[in-house]
Amino acid sequence: MKARPIIFDTDPGIDDATAITIAVRNPELDVKLLSTVGANVEVEKTTLNALKLTEFLGVDIPVARGCGEPLIRKLRPCPEVHGITGMDGYEFPPVTGKPLEKHAVEAMRDVIMNSEEKITLVVIGTHTNIAILFRMYPEVKDRIEEIVTMGGGLTGGNTNSTAEFNIYNDPHAAAMVFNSGVPVTMLGLNVTNEARLYREDAEAIDASGRAGHMIYSLLNHYRDAFLDGGLRIHDSVAVAYILRPDLFKTEMLPIEIALEGPAAGTTVCDFRAMQRGEKEANVKVVTEVDPEGYKQWIIDEFRRED
Ligand code: RIB
Ligand code: CA
Numbered sequence: 289m290k291a292r293p294i295i296f297d298t299d300p301g302i303d304d305a306t307a308i309t310i311a312v313r314n315p316e317l318d319v320k321l322l323s324t325v326g327a328n329v330e331v332e333k334t335t336l337n338a339l340k341l342t343e344f345l346g347v348d349i350p351v352a353r354g355c356g357e358p359l360i361r362k363l364r365p366c367p368e369v370h371g372i373t374g375m376d377g378y379e380f381p382p383v384t385g386k387p388l389e390k391h392a393v394e395a396m397r398d399v400i401m402n403s404e405e406k407i408t409l410v411v412i413g414t415h416t417n418i419a420i421l422f423r424m425y426p427e428v429k430d431r432i433e434e435i436v437t438m439g440g441g442l443t444g445g446n447t448n449s450t451a452e453f454n455i456y457n458d459p460h461a462a463a464m465v466f467n468s469g470v471p472v473t474m475l476g477l478n479v480t481n482e483a484r485l486y487r488e489d490a491e492a493i494d495a496s497g498r499a500g501h502m503i504y505s506l507l508n509h510y511r512d513a514f515l516d517g518g519l520r521i522h523d524s525v526a527v528a529y530i531l532r533p534d535l536f537k538t539e540m541l542p543i544e545i546a547l548e549g550p551a552a553g554t555t556v557c558d559f560r561a562m563q564r565g566e567k568e569a570n571v572k573v574v575t576e577v578d579p580e581g582y583k584q585w586i587i588d589e590f591r592r593e594d
Contacts, residue, residue, distance in 0.1 A: 301334065
């Protein structure tokens, strides 16, 4: 079966690193590009981290540096979760390569327009690059299979009581993408908080080999809950959905994004209006995950032969 071509738009980020490592090592996926954005940490650091990953994994996947700031709001990075480097916990060898000269938006356009097959965009940071891509090169929209994005949620936030980090940091970009007409599948905190890894699972990943040990070392510094209480490796759930949709349930729902005020960045689903036919569903929302299936999946992924 031909591998599915994907682009990661990413802010590595320890959970991003987990998602990217799994995808790069799975023959069902063909990772064409890592385009970076400033979010977990500044874009200089997320770009360096993307290079650390491609060189550690020994893969010739181009890295293109993207936007450092959201469209309108001021970026609020979270080094307290991922560490000052954005990927604290593992001593990567010094990076020898460089990102592409061209901006991530140009790089994404080139990959998308030169691909025989439609590309899946896996958006696991803010949506800033994607919003600008659609504004500058609307012709790419027809060449995109689907946007699978980790962001938002239906049951509360992690940056404040209602907003999830990726949408919170650039709600305007997310609104542009969610209303772009390109099919969007949203993996929000309502499912990624349920897909947890515990100490025994992380130790199985550690014992699986070189890549697993690197990820385990990062996870020991990742501060989105704790190993004994259940780590939430949010971005990895987006890759789980692509590779194992049988572990999930979805529903087409009307998602609007609050742009102003204290709830800015909240993904709002007006169930009542949809039931009354007053609002159209615009997003495929992942509503359920099989937590045991997810745990077994991620351990099996790291047990793949290098
Ligand atoms: O809210 C979790 C999301 O924000 C993840 O993508 C994490 O990497 C951060 O970017
Ligand atoms: Ca991320």
